[in-house]
Amino acid sequence: MSLRRKLAVLADAAKYDASCASSGAKGTRSGSGLGSTEGMGICHSYTPDGRCVSLLKILFTNRCLYDCRFCINRASSDTERAAFTVEEVVRLTMDLYRRNYIEGLFLSSGIVVSEDHTMERLVEVARRLREEERFGGYVHLKIIAGASPELVSLAGRYADRLSCNVELPTAGDLAKLAPEKRAESIEGSMHHAAEEIGARKREKSKKAPPFAPAGQSTQMVVGATPTTDQTILRSASTLYRSHGLRRVYYSAYSPIVHADPGLPRKPVTLLREHRLYQADWLFRFYGFEVDELFEEEQALPLDIDPKLAWALRHPELFPLDLNRAPREQLLRVPGLGARRVDRLLSARRQGRLRADDLRALRVSMPKVAPFVHGLEGAGAHHRVLMRTLRTRVQEKRAEQLELFESCAA
Amino acid sequence: MRGLTLEPSSPDRWREVRGTLRRLLAEGADPAGLFADGAQGSLLEPAPAGQRFPTPRFPRGWQGPFRRVAHHRDPDSLRLLYRLLHRHQTEKGLPERALDPDVRELVARDAAVRRDAHKAKAFVRFREVAPDTFAAWHRPDHHVLPLVAGFFARRFGDRPFAIFTPDATLHVREGELTWAPGAPRSAVPDADGLDDLWRTYYRATFNPARTNLKAMRAEMPAKHWSTLPETRDLRALVAEAPARVAAMAARAERQPTVADVLPERRSLETLREAAPACRACPLHGPATQVVFGEGPADARVVLVGEQPGDQEDRRGRPFVGPAGSLLREVMASVGLPPGETYLTNSVKHFRFRGKRRIHDRPRAGEVQACRPWLHAELELVKPEVLVLLGATATRSLLGSRVKFRDVRGKVVATPFAPHTVVTVHPSAILRAEDGATLKESLSSALALARSLLSPSICRAATKW
Numbered sequence: 001m002s003l004r005r006k007l008a009v010l011a012d013a014a015k016y017d018a019s020c021a022s023s024g025a026k027g028t029r030s031g032s033g034l035g036s037t038e039g040m041g042i043c044h045s046y047t048p049d050g051r052c053v054s055l056l057k058i059l060f061t062n063r064c065l066y067d068c069r070f071c072i073n074r075a076s077s078d079t080e081r082a083a084f085t086v087e088e089v090v091r092l093t094m095d096l097y098r099r100n101y102i103e104g105l106f107l108s109s110g111i112v113v114s115e116d117h118t119m120e121r122l123v124e125v126a127r128r129l130r131e132e133e134r135f136g137g138y139v140h141l142k143i144i145a146g147a148s149p150e151l152v153s154l155a156g157r158y159a160d161r162l163s164c165n166v167e168l169p170t171a172g173d174l175a176k177l178a179p180e181k182r183a184e185s186i187e188g189s190m191h192h193a194a195e196e197i198g199a200r201k202r203e204k205s206k207k208a209p210p211f212a213p214a215g216q217s218t219q220m221v222v223g224a225t226p227t228t229d230q231t232i233l234r235s236a237s238t239l240y241r242s243h244g245l246r247r248v249y250y251s252a253y254s255p256i257v258h259a260d261p262g263l264p265r266k267p268v269t270l271l272r273e274h275r276l277y278q279a280d281w282l283f284r285f286y287g288f289e290v291d292e293l294f295e296e297e298q299a300l301p302l303d304i305d306p307k308l309a310w311a312l313r314h315p316e317l318f319p320l321d322l323n324r325a326p327r328e329q330l331l332r333v334p335g336l337g338a339r340r341v342d343r344l345l346s347a348r349r350q351g352r353l354r355a356d357d358l359r360a361l362r363v364s365m366p367k368v369a370p371f372v373h374g375l376e377g378a379g380a381h382h383r384v385l386m387r388t389l390r391t392r393v394q395e396k397r398a399e400q401l402e403l404f405e406s407c408a409a
Numbered sequence: 410m411r412g413l414t415l416e417p418s419s420p421d422r423w424r425e426v427r428g429t430l431r432r433l434l435a436e437g438a439d440p441a442g443l444f445a446d447g448a449q450g451s452l453l454e455p456a457p458a459g460q461r462f463p464t465p466r467f468p469r470g471w472q473g474p475f476r477r478v479a480h481h482r483d484p485d486s487l488r489l490l491y492r493l494l495h496r497h498q499t500e501k502g503l504p505e506r507a508l509d510p511d512v513r514e515l516v517a518r519d520a521a522v523r524r525d526a527h528k529a530k531a532f533v534r535f536r537e538v539a540p541d542t543f544a545a546w547h548r549p550d551h552h553v554l555p556l557v558a559g560f561f562a563r564r565f566g567d568r569p570f571a572i573f574t575p576d577a578t579l580h581v582r583e584g585e586l587t588w589a590p591g592a593p594r595s596a597v598p599d600a601d602g603l604d605d606l607w608r609t610y611y612r613a614t615f616n617p618a619r620t621n622l623k624a625m626r627a628e629m630p631a632k633h634w635s636t637l638p639e640t641r642d643l644r645a646l647v648a649e650a651p652a653r654v655a656a657m658a659a660r661a662e663r664q665p666t667v668a669d670v671l672p673e674r675r676s677l678e679t680l681r682e683a684a685p686a687c688r689a690c691p692l693h694g695p696a697t698q699v700v701f702g703e704g705p706a707d708a709r710v711v712l713v714g715e716q717p718g719d720q721e722d723r724r725g726r727p728f729v730g731p732a733g734s735l736l737r738e739v740m741a742s743v744g745l746p747p748g749e750t751y752l753t754n755s756v757k758h759f760r761f762r763g764k765r766r767i768h769d770r771p772r773a774g775e776v777q778a779c780r781p782w783l784h785a786e787l788e789l790v791k792p793e794v795l796v797l798l799g800a801t802a803t804r805s806l807l808g809s810r811v812k813f814r815d816v817r818g819k820v821v822a823t824p825f826a827p828h829t830v831v832t833v834h835p836s837a838i839l840r841a842e843d844g845a846t847l848k849e850s851l852s853s854a855l856a857l858a859r860s861l862l863s864p865s866i867c868r869a870a871t872k873w
Binding site for chain 1: 527534563565605606612617618620624639647650
């Protein structure tokens, strides 16, 4: 098989992994020839799906012993198979990097022979890049769950980021759709990586070799099982807390060729994925608890964002005085992001804020006005605006429902 | 009135701007009396060599923004910088005043330059113009080349390279940075030997189910497309996306699955009624009829075999052939009452070879296709103990990684029942030479299953 065909097959097979970040690794490795990492990630291109192309994201091979139902590369799928050699991956990475097409390499793999055998190949690619090619660019290695701790440790020495996918939000989902994967071995591998990353961080000496300086992340497919948004976000929040993850990626299940009959036929709406990311941000940077974002419904509303939904459920906490409210309360105002809040706070120190000032700070007044008061020069009263907003949301929902029912009939 | 100009793209632009600003301040120039117009030529004389001006009051937080805005293409930016510096000498707390029009303008212009510099890092594309020598042509909005020169030298400095822009050219060789005047696009060849591989990668990594052109255009402005080879495929990629998605859906559509016939309201009866319509695998063709599971809906034990055999296929009931009789005999001997047991198979149709209807092992695809039926049965019956008879049942419910010989005779954890026992299939006993030993292990496995049942009193209690 030609290198070109292999690349087509193995890039196609890797594209369902949502992680594309090339950020977080500060300072280039000492002794590097080609390449650097400078903290901020760079997207070198964008595909027509609006996704950034930052790393050469490929599988080492898409042959796989496992039979995970949601995965296009599962053993029982009749998809075209291919495998790179270590040399081929190293050359591709170096050649593309040299022309500034990529920030580095994202390497994952189907499982062949055994977990350790597969992990050894991935580590060997990274070792060759670092030690023989003196490559200083970004390397993201997938941890094969169940690989031996020694291999995970080696991977961390060469990689900037490690990731071990939990694949599905709960252990029950995993047992159903990925019968060969074990939640315990996934957690075990993550735990080992987290320990080493933590140990390296506590290390005072600057000369100590780096260990996955950009931390570790994980991914879960959402919508392949009936698991609710609330359960998904609880799992994610536990993962952030117990393993110090940098990111949890949510990947909306989209039907694959030769899909398993037990899986949904229709793709999960991308809006659901988007709402999950919004909620993820809310509990990581805005001081929300996961359970605050839900009431009786265990799903995030699709028509409005989770913060607005929360605020509409809590009219008793509003309006806030923009000139007095503390940061943690401002963060909960729909339409105010963390950066906007900080600029607001610094502007507030210079004197009383007026409605014009908010416009100057590019705060969207229609979004914010129903939730704040105490602004000179603002238009209608917040209570009127709040009522209008609620009615509009309700009317829209009623309309949708009608539409849905007439379709169903 | 005095004019302010600078060479359009000097590598030392920031130092020149800083010198000019200091001199103007030292001379007490009025910001309102300055104009910026390149065409007028500079009315400023260059700073006499060796002459130094006093360092003015300058806030630390402005260093980055001033340095960057000095590279803004609009010449009026210099006037803005001088006005800010001039005001800062007398007005307290100016840098913190986020609402001040000048401060806002500084922030906005800084953001524009920063974005442009970032895009230069992203979209400069090198071509191999001679063995191990590289060159790129790029057209930035602002004079950002000096701002990104260090980045490119750090990253690619182990080989000689050059970056051409319409305003200036940077050459890097063995750590040495040299500058030359700008050059047109024709200075660098349009293609590189690696373009083909890159375009292959770009096409493969795009998911046609998620086309979002607006997001792409916002991040990758069309003015950079001329030097990005992958954009030549855009039109084709977008045009073929709906067809690719439709083909994927059609492929899924054409392949019937259990989901097509699974009833919405689930009970063992509705399942049994729906099963004959199943076309999820080709076995329904040659077989006489579907052989569904049998037993009470509240059975405490479920036994899963492989597939119906000749007798079962003719009579439409599971475990009624020779292997079935043997199984029922062993069940009776260990006290597993048939009234509390549900018997079923991994595959619900008989697979056979030739006219003599010789039993043929079901294939992995058929086991997989049929699995939703088995799952549906287990979800309804919710057994306390699940018994897997043989390798096929084991693979169907425990997955292909689990080796039958490793779990045979053991109790394993599954999501389907509190206890799952793995043992041999009764037909293996009939075929084997040392049938007695195998029969012994089937018997002890079923006895083990029996012992795992909680005392009936508990069961009765939970039922209430």
